[in-house]
Amino acid sequence: MEQDRPADRKFGKTAKYPKIPEATIRRLSNYLKALDDLETKSEKVASSALIASICSVNAAQVRKDFAYFGEFGIRGMGYNVKDLRYHIKEILGTNREWRIAIIGIGNLGSALLMYKGFLKQNYKIVAAFDQDPVTVVGHISEKMGKPIEILHIDSLKEVVKARNIEIGLIATPPASAQTVAAQLVDANVKGIMNFAPTQIKVPPNVVLRNVFFTSALDNLVYYLSR
Protein backbone atom coordinates (compact mmCIF):
# COMPACT_ATOMS: atom_id res chain seq x y z
CA MET A 1 0.00 0.00 0.00
CA GLU A 2 2.95 2.29 0.58
CA GLN A 3 3.38 2.88 -3.12
CA ASP A 4 -0.10 4.31 -3.35
CA ARG A 5 0.74 7.13 -1.01
CA PRO A 6 3.62 9.09 -2.46
CA ALA A 7 2.17 12.38 -1.23
CA ASP A 8 2.34 11.17 2.35
CA ARG A 9 5.99 10.21 2.15
CA LYS A 10 6.91 13.64 0.93
CA PHE A 11 5.81 15.17 4.20
CA GLY A 12 7.97 12.88 6.34
CA LYS A 13 6.97 12.77 9.96
CA THR A 14 4.10 15.20 9.49
CA ALA A 15 2.66 12.91 6.81
CA LYS A 16 -0.77 12.84 8.35
CA TYR A 17 -1.29 16.54 7.72
CA PRO A 18 -1.74 18.08 4.26
CA LYS A 19 0.43 20.87 2.91
CA ILE A 20 -0.60 23.97 4.80
CA PRO A 21 -0.35 27.50 3.37
CA GLU A 22 2.32 29.76 4.89
CA ALA A 23 -0.29 32.27 6.08
CA THR A 24 -2.05 29.50 8.01
CA ILE A 25 1.24 28.44 9.60
CA ARG A 26 1.71 32.03 10.74
CA ARG A 27 -1.76 32.13 12.24
CA LEU A 28 -1.37 28.71 13.90
CA SER A 29 1.53 30.18 15.81
CA ASN A 30 -0.72 33.00 17.03
CA TYR A 31 -3.51 30.59 17.96
CA LEU A 32 -0.98 28.55 19.94
CA LYS A 33 -0.02 31.69 21.84
CA ALA A 34 -3.68 32.38 22.60
CA LEU A 35 -4.22 28.77 23.74
CA ASP A 36 -1.15 28.97 26.00
CA ASP A 37 -2.68 32.01 27.66
CA LEU A 38 -6.05 30.25 28.00
CA GLU A 39 -4.42 27.19 29.52
CA THR A 40 -2.57 29.40 32.00
CA LYS A 41 -6.01 30.69 33.02
CA SER A 42 -7.18 27.04 33.42
CA GLU A 43 -9.66 27.33 30.55
CA LYS A 44 -10.60 23.87 29.27
CA VAL A 45 -12.64 24.76 26.19
CA ALA A 46 -12.38 27.62 23.69
CA SER A 47 -14.74 28.60 20.89
CA SER A 48 -13.40 29.67 17.51
CA ALA A 49 -14.95 33.09 18.28
CA LEU A 50 -12.88 33.42 21.45
CA ILE A 51 -9.63 32.39 19.77
CA ALA A 52 -10.44 34.70 16.85
CA SER A 53 -11.08 37.60 19.20
CA ILE A 54 -7.76 37.13 21.04
CA CYS A 55 -5.86 36.91 17.76
CA SER A 56 -7.76 39.70 15.96
CA VAL A 57 -8.93 37.52 13.06
CA ASN A 58 -12.44 36.34 12.23
CA ALA A 59 -13.91 33.10 13.55
CA ALA A 60 -14.50 31.63 10.09
CA GLN A 61 -10.78 31.99 9.40
CA VAL A 62 -9.96 30.14 12.62
CA ARG A 63 -12.31 27.27 11.73
CA LYS A 64 -10.92 27.12 8.20
CA ASP A 65 -7.35 27.00 9.49
CA PHE A 66 -8.14 24.23 11.97
CA ALA A 67 -9.95 22.27 9.26
CA TYR A 68 -6.57 21.65 7.60
CA PHE A 69 -5.78 19.09 10.22
CA GLY A 70 -9.09 17.44 10.94
CA GLU A 71 -12.11 17.80 13.17
CA PHE A 72 -11.23 18.87 16.68
CA GLY A 73 -14.16 21.07 17.53
CA ILE A 74 -17.36 19.75 18.99
CA ARG A 75 -20.20 21.59 17.27
CA GLY A 76 -21.62 24.19 19.62
CA MET A 77 -19.04 23.33 22.28
CA GLY A 78 -15.78 24.67 20.92
CA TYR A 79 -12.32 23.18 21.04
CA ASN A 80 -10.60 21.31 23.84
CA VAL A 81 -7.73 23.68 24.68
CA LYS A 82 -5.25 20.97 25.67
CA ASP A 83 -5.90 18.78 22.61
CA LEU A 84 -5.78 21.70 20.23
CA ARG A 85 -2.49 22.92 21.69
CA TYR A 86 -1.07 19.44 21.31
CA HIS A 87 -2.08 19.18 17.66
CA ILE A 88 -0.85 22.64 16.71
CA LYS A 89 2.49 21.96 18.38
CA GLU A 90 2.70 18.66 16.56
CA ILE A 91 2.07 20.38 13.22
CA LEU A 92 4.51 23.21 13.87
CA GLY A 93 7.13 20.85 15.25
CA THR A 94 7.30 22.69 18.58
CA ASN A 95 6.32 19.66 20.65
CA ARG A 96 9.95 18.91 21.37
CA GLU A 97 12.85 21.01 22.65
CA TRP A 98 14.83 23.08 20.16
CA ARG A 99 18.34 24.04 21.21
CA ILE A 100 19.37 27.51 20.15
CA ALA A 101 22.47 29.70 20.06
CA ILE A 102 22.45 33.50 19.94
CA ILE A 103 25.32 35.23 18.18
CA GLY A 104 25.98 38.88 18.92
CA ILE A 105 25.18 39.94 22.48
CA GLY A 106 24.51 43.64 22.08
CA ASN A 107 21.16 45.16 23.04
CA LEU A 108 19.17 42.94 20.70
CA GLY A 109 21.05 39.75 21.60
CA SER A 110 20.55 40.55 25.28
CA ALA A 111 16.84 41.12 24.66
CA LEU A 112 16.61 37.74 22.92
CA LEU A 113 18.52 36.04 25.75
CA MET A 114 15.91 37.15 28.25
CA TYR A 115 12.88 37.08 25.93
CA LYS A 116 9.97 35.81 28.01
CA GLY A 117 8.19 34.32 25.00
CA PHE A 118 10.89 31.69 24.52
CA LEU A 119 10.76 30.50 28.10
CA LYS A 120 7.10 29.52 27.75
CA GLN A 121 7.84 27.40 24.68
CA ASN A 122 10.28 24.61 23.93
CA TYR A 123 12.88 27.10 22.72
CA LYS A 124 15.96 26.72 24.85
CA ILE A 125 18.82 29.16 24.51
CA VAL A 126 21.83 27.00 25.39
CA ALA A 127 24.70 29.18 24.19
CA ALA A 128 25.52 32.84 23.56
CA PHE A 129 28.45 34.07 21.49
CA ASP A 130 30.13 37.38 20.90
CA GLN A 131 33.40 38.51 19.43
CA ASP A 132 34.16 40.34 22.65
CA PRO A 133 32.73 38.20 25.48
CA VAL A 134 34.58 40.01 28.26
CA THR A 135 32.98 43.40 27.60
CA VAL A 136 29.59 41.80 27.09
CA VAL A 137 29.68 39.84 30.32
CA GLY A 138 30.02 43.03 32.32
CA HIS A 139 27.04 44.53 30.52
CA ILE A 140 24.91 41.41 30.87
CA SER A 141 25.53 40.75 34.53
CA GLU A 142 24.96 44.38 35.42
CA LYS A 143 21.78 44.71 33.41
CA MET A 144 20.23 41.27 33.61
CA GLY A 145 21.95 39.11 36.17
CA LYS A 146 21.46 36.26 33.74
CA PRO A 147 23.83 33.40 34.52
CA ILE A 148 24.64 32.42 30.95
CA GLU A 149 28.27 32.34 29.96
CA ILE A 150 29.08 34.42 26.88
CA LEU A 151 31.49 32.48 24.68
CA HIS A 152 33.93 33.67 22.06
CA ILE A 153 32.65 33.30 18.50
CA ASP A 154 35.71 31.21 17.65
CA SER A 155 34.37 28.35 19.78
CA LEU A 156 31.07 28.28 17.80
CA LYS A 157 31.61 25.05 15.84
CA GLU A 158 32.83 23.08 18.83
CA VAL A 159 30.05 24.29 21.13
CA VAL A 160 27.29 23.78 18.54
CA LYS A 161 28.36 20.14 18.28
CA ALA A 162 28.83 19.57 22.01
CA ARG A 163 25.48 21.12 22.93
CA ASN A 164 23.43 19.74 20.02
CA ILE A 165 22.45 23.18 18.79
CA GLU A 166 20.17 23.17 15.74
CA ILE A 167 19.23 26.84 15.38
CA GLY A 168 21.27 30.04 15.38
CA LEU A 169 19.87 33.53 15.96
CA ILE A 170 22.02 36.23 14.38
CA ALA A 171 21.88 39.49 16.34
CA THR A 172 25.16 41.01 15.18
CA PRO A 173 25.59 44.31 13.35
CA PRO A 174 24.66 43.97 9.64
CA ALA A 175 28.30 43.98 8.51
CA SER A 176 29.03 40.74 10.42
CA ALA A 177 25.82 38.87 9.64
CA GLN A 178 26.99 37.04 6.49
CA THR A 179 30.25 35.90 8.12
CA VAL A 180 28.38 34.58 11.15
CA ALA A 181 25.84 32.85 8.89
CA ALA A 182 28.71 31.05 7.12
CA GLN A 183 30.16 30.01 10.48
CA LEU A 184 26.77 28.63 11.56
CA VAL A 185 26.41 26.70 8.31
CA ASP A 186 29.93 25.35 8.74
CA ALA A 187 28.95 24.24 12.26
CA ASN A 188 26.04 22.24 10.75
CA VAL A 189 23.28 24.37 12.20
CA LYS A 190 20.01 23.53 10.39
CA GLY A 191 18.10 26.77 10.79
CA ILE A 192 19.07 30.43 11.01
CA MET A 193 16.99 33.36 12.12
CA ASN A 194 18.59 36.60 11.03
CA PHE A 195 17.76 39.75 13.00
CA ALA A 196 20.46 41.90 11.35
CA PRO A 197 18.90 44.33 8.84
CA THR A 198 20.65 42.86 5.81
CA GLN A 199 19.96 40.06 3.35
CA ILE A 200 22.22 37.04 3.87
CA LYS A 201 22.76 33.89 1.82
CA VAL A 202 22.76 30.31 3.05
CA PRO A 203 22.85 26.97 1.17
CA PRO A 204 19.47 25.48 0.20
CA ASN A 205 19.66 22.79 2.90
CA VAL A 206 19.62 25.44 5.64
CA VAL A 207 16.32 27.12 6.53
CA LEU A 208 16.66 30.89 6.81
CA ARG A 209 14.11 33.31 8.20
CA ASN A 210 14.66 37.04 8.53
CA VAL A 211 13.13 39.24 11.18
CA PHE A 212 13.36 42.71 9.67
CA PHE A 213 11.74 45.32 11.90
CA THR A 214 11.39 47.63 8.89
CA SER A 215 9.20 45.01 7.18
CA ALA A 216 6.84 44.96 10.13
CA LEU A 217 6.71 48.76 10.02
CA ASP A 218 6.19 48.77 6.24
CA ASN A 219 3.20 46.51 6.75
CA LEU A 220 1.79 48.72 9.52
CA VAL A 221 2.27 51.86 7.43
CA TYR A 222 0.62 50.27 4.39
CA TYR A 223 -2.57 49.79 6.38
CA LEU A 224 -2.24 53.21 8.03
CA SER A 225 -2.06 54.82 4.58
CA ARG A 226 -5.39 53.34 3.45
Next chain:
Amino acid sequence: MEQDRPADRKFGKTAKYPKIPEATIRRLSNYLKALDDLETKSEKVASSALIASICSVNAAQVRKDFAYFGEFGIRGMGYNVKDLRYHIKEILGTNREWRIAIIGIGNLGSALLMYKGFLKQNYKIVAAFDQDPVTVVGHISEKMGKPIEILHIDSLKEVVKARNIEIGLIATPPASAQTVAAQLVDANVKGIMNFAPTQIKVPPNVVLRNVFFTSALDNLVYYLSR
Protein backbone atom coordinates in the same frame (compact mmCIF):
# COMPACT_ATOMS: atom_id res chain seq x y z
CA MET B 1 -17.24 60.29 -14.23
CA GLU B 2 -16.34 60.12 -10.55
CA GLN B 3 -19.47 58.12 -9.76
CA ASP B 4 -18.35 55.40 -12.09
CA ARG B 5 -15.27 54.66 -10.04
CA PRO B 6 -16.39 53.77 -6.51
CA ALA B 7 -13.63 51.16 -6.19
CA ASP B 8 -10.99 53.82 -6.70
CA ARG B 9 -12.32 56.07 -3.99
CA LYS B 10 -12.21 53.28 -1.50
CA PHE B 11 -8.42 53.17 -1.67
CA GLY B 12 -7.94 56.83 -0.91
CA LYS B 13 -4.59 58.15 -1.97
CA THR B 14 -3.48 54.76 -3.26
CA ALA B 15 -6.54 54.68 -5.53
CA LYS B 16 -4.58 53.87 -8.62
CA TYR B 17 -3.48 50.52 -7.20
CA PRO B 18 -5.76 47.51 -6.73
CA LYS B 19 -6.20 45.68 -3.44
CA ILE B 20 -2.99 43.76 -2.91
CA PRO B 21 -2.75 40.48 -0.95
CA GLU B 22 -1.00 40.66 2.44
CA ALA B 23 1.68 38.18 1.34
CA THR B 24 2.54 40.45 -1.60
CA ILE B 25 2.77 43.45 0.72
CA ARG B 26 5.22 41.50 2.84
CA ARG B 27 7.32 40.63 -0.19
CA LEU B 28 7.20 44.21 -1.55
CA SER B 29 8.88 45.28 1.64
CA ASN B 30 11.67 42.75 1.01
CA TYR B 31 12.02 43.82 -2.61
CA LEU B 32 12.33 47.41 -1.45
CA LYS B 33 15.15 46.37 0.86
CA ALA B 34 16.90 44.63 -2.05
CA LEU B 35 16.44 47.68 -4.28
CA ASP B 36 17.85 49.95 -1.57
CA ASP B 37 20.96 47.79 -1.47
CA LEU B 38 21.20 47.83 -5.28
CA GLU B 39 20.86 51.59 -5.38
CA THR B 40 23.59 51.92 -2.76
CA LYS B 41 25.79 49.95 -5.16
CA SER B 42 24.80 52.39 -7.96
CA GLU B 43 22.95 49.70 -9.93
CA LYS B 44 20.52 51.32 -12.38
CA VAL B 45 18.64 48.27 -13.65
CA ALA B 46 17.64 45.00 -11.97
CA SER B 47 16.12 41.86 -13.50
CA SER B 48 13.34 39.99 -11.71
CA ALA B 49 15.84 37.11 -11.43
CA LEU B 50 18.33 39.29 -9.55
CA ILE B 51 15.70 40.67 -7.17
CA ALA B 52 14.34 37.15 -6.67
CA SER B 53 17.78 35.80 -5.88
CA ILE B 54 18.49 38.49 -3.27
CA CYS B 55 15.11 37.89 -1.62
CA SER B 56 15.18 34.08 -1.91
CA VAL B 57 11.94 33.82 -3.90
CA ASN B 58 11.45 32.79 -7.52
CA ALA B 59 11.51 35.26 -10.40
CA ALA B 60 7.96 34.43 -11.54
CA GLN B 61 6.71 35.45 -8.09
CA VAL B 62 8.54 38.76 -8.34
CA ARG B 63 7.03 39.50 -11.76
CA LYS B 64 3.57 38.51 -10.53
CA ASP B 65 3.88 40.77 -7.49
CA PHE B 66 5.01 43.72 -9.58
CA ALA B 67 2.17 43.11 -12.03
CA TYR B 68 -0.28 44.23 -9.34
CA PHE B 69 0.74 47.79 -9.93
CA GLY B 70 1.35 47.98 -13.65
CA GLU B 71 4.10 47.50 -16.17
CA PHE B 72 7.46 48.75 -14.97
CA GLY B 73 9.80 46.23 -16.51
CA ILE B 74 11.18 46.55 -20.00
CA ARG B 75 11.10 43.09 -21.55
CA GLY B 76 14.59 41.61 -21.57
CA MET B 77 15.99 44.67 -19.79
CA GLY B 78 14.67 44.41 -16.27
CA TYR B 79 13.37 47.12 -14.00
CA ASN B 80 14.65 50.62 -13.46
CA VAL B 81 15.81 50.49 -9.84
CA LYS B 82 14.96 54.10 -9.00
CA ASP B 83 11.46 53.98 -10.55
CA LEU B 84 10.63 50.68 -8.96
CA ARG B 85 11.75 51.89 -5.53
CA TYR B 86 9.59 54.96 -5.96
CA HIS B 87 6.48 52.95 -6.87
CA ILE B 88 6.91 50.40 -4.10
CA LYS B 89 7.36 53.18 -1.55
CA GLU B 90 4.27 54.89 -2.92
CA ILE B 91 2.25 51.70 -2.54
CA LEU B 92 3.53 50.93 0.94
CA GLY B 93 3.15 54.54 2.06
CA THR B 94 6.82 54.83 3.00
CA ASN B 95 7.53 57.70 0.61
CA ARG B 96 7.06 60.21 3.40
CA GLU B 97 8.48 60.48 6.90
CA TRP B 98 6.77 58.58 9.72
CA ARG B 99 7.37 59.89 13.21
CA ILE B 100 7.72 57.20 15.84
CA ALA B 101 7.94 56.85 19.62
CA ILE B 102 9.50 53.89 21.43
CA ILE B 103 8.11 53.00 24.83
CA GLY B 104 10.20 50.87 27.16
CA ILE B 105 13.94 51.42 26.88
CA GLY B 106 15.35 48.13 28.09
CA ASN B 107 17.55 45.98 25.87
CA LEU B 108 14.96 45.66 23.13
CA GLY B 109 13.96 49.33 23.19
CA SER B 110 17.64 50.30 23.05
CA ALA B 111 18.13 47.94 20.10
CA LEU B 112 15.17 49.57 18.31
CA LEU B 113 16.51 53.05 19.07
CA MET B 114 19.74 52.28 17.24
CA TYR B 115 18.32 49.90 14.62
CA LYS B 116 20.20 50.60 11.41
CA GLY B 117 17.32 49.49 9.21
CA PHE B 118 15.15 52.43 10.31
CA LEU B 119 17.81 55.02 9.52
CA LYS B 120 17.84 54.00 5.85
CA GLN B 121 14.08 54.44 5.57
CA ASN B 122 11.69 57.25 6.37
CA TYR B 123 11.16 55.92 9.89
CA LYS B 124 12.22 58.57 12.33
CA ILE B 125 12.36 57.81 16.04
CA VAL B 126 11.55 61.19 17.58
CA ALA B 127 10.86 60.21 21.19
CA ALA B 128 11.73 57.50 23.70
CA PHE B 129 9.82 56.83 26.91
CA ASP B 130 10.41 54.76 30.01
CA GLN B 131 8.92 54.62 33.47
CA ASP B 132 12.40 55.12 34.92
CA PRO B 133 14.19 57.51 32.54
CA VAL B 134 17.05 58.29 34.92
CA THR B 135 18.29 54.72 35.18
CA VAL B 136 17.85 54.21 31.47
CA VAL B 137 19.79 57.30 30.48
CA GLY B 138 22.89 55.99 32.24
CA HIS B 139 22.58 52.70 30.40
CA ILE B 140 21.96 54.32 27.04
CA SER B 141 24.73 56.86 27.14
CA GLU B 142 27.23 54.29 28.32
CA LYS B 143 26.27 51.67 25.78
CA MET B 144 25.28 53.72 22.77
CA GLY B 145 26.23 57.33 23.14
CA LYS B 146 22.96 58.12 21.39
CA PRO B 147 21.88 61.68 22.11
CA ILE B 148 18.16 61.03 22.48
CA GLU B 149 16.50 62.16 25.67
CA ILE B 150 14.56 59.46 27.48
CA LEU B 151 11.28 60.90 28.70
CA HIS B 152 8.99 59.80 31.49
CA ILE B 153 5.98 57.80 30.29
CA ASP B 154 3.67 60.31 31.99
CA SER B 155 4.59 62.91 29.35
CA LEU B 156 3.51 60.58 26.50
CA LYS B 157 0.29 62.32 25.44
CA GLU B 158 1.78 65.80 25.47
CA VAL B 159 4.92 64.77 23.56
CA VAL B 160 3.01 62.71 20.98
CA LYS B 161 0.97 65.80 20.15
CA ALA B 162 3.90 68.23 20.19
CA ARG B 163 6.09 66.04 18.00
CA ASN B 164 3.37 64.79 15.60
CA ILE B 165 4.01 61.16 16.47
CA GLU B 166 1.82 58.70 14.56
CA ILE B 167 3.30 55.33 15.52
CA GLY B 168 4.26 53.80 18.86
CA LEU B 169 6.58 50.83 19.31
CA ILE B 170 5.93 48.95 22.54
CA ALA B 171 9.08 47.36 23.93
CA THR B 172 8.04 47.07 27.57
CA PRO B 173 7.77 43.86 29.61
CA PRO B 174 4.58 41.92 28.74
CA ALA B 175 2.82 42.95 31.96
CA SER B 176 2.93 46.65 30.98
CA ALA B 177 2.10 46.29 27.28
CA GLN B 178 -1.69 46.67 27.49
CA THR B 179 -1.46 49.74 29.74
CA VAL B 180 1.01 51.39 27.39
CA ALA B 181 -1.17 50.51 24.39
CA ALA B 182 -4.12 52.26 26.07
CA GLN B 183 -1.93 55.31 26.74
CA LEU B 184 -0.86 55.40 23.10
CA VAL B 185 -4.48 55.15 21.93
CA ASP B 186 -5.44 57.91 24.34
CA ALA B 187 -2.64 60.03 22.85
CA ASN B 188 -4.20 59.55 19.38
CA VAL B 189 -1.42 57.42 17.96
CA LYS B 190 -2.68 55.77 14.74
CA GLY B 191 -0.51 52.67 14.63
CA ILE B 192 1.08 50.43 17.24
CA MET B 193 3.76 47.85 16.82
CA ASN B 194 3.89 45.55 19.82
CA PHE B 195 7.15 43.74 20.56
CA ALA B 196 6.07 42.50 24.00
CA PRO B 197 5.28 38.77 23.90
CA THR B 198 1.61 39.15 24.79
CA GLN B 199 -1.62 39.80 22.90
CA ILE B 200 -2.96 43.32 23.39
CA LYS B 201 -6.25 44.95 22.40
CA VAL B 202 -6.73 48.26 20.62
CA PRO B 203 -9.84 49.93 19.15
CA PRO B 204 -10.63 49.11 15.50
CA ASN B 205 -9.48 52.54 14.29
CA VAL B 206 -5.92 51.84 15.46
CA VAL B 207 -3.70 49.57 13.36
CA LEU B 208 -1.88 46.99 15.48
CA ARG B 209 0.94 44.72 14.39
CA ASN B 210 2.72 42.28 16.67
CA VAL B 211 6.32 41.23 16.32
CA PHE B 212 6.46 37.96 18.24
CA PHE B 213 9.89 36.37 18.03
CA THR B 214 8.35 32.99 18.92
CA SER B 215 6.16 33.20 15.79
CA ALA B 216 9.23 33.64 13.61
CA LEU B 217 10.83 30.65 15.36
CA ASP B 218 7.63 28.57 15.01
CA ASN B 219 7.73 29.24 11.29
CA LEU B 220 11.41 28.28 11.05
CA VAL B 221 10.84 25.11 13.05
CA TYR B 222 7.85 24.12 10.92
CA TYR B 223 10.05 24.07 7.85
CA LEU B 224 12.92 22.40 9.75
CA SER B 225 10.56 19.60 10.78
CA ARG B 226 9.59 18.71 7.20
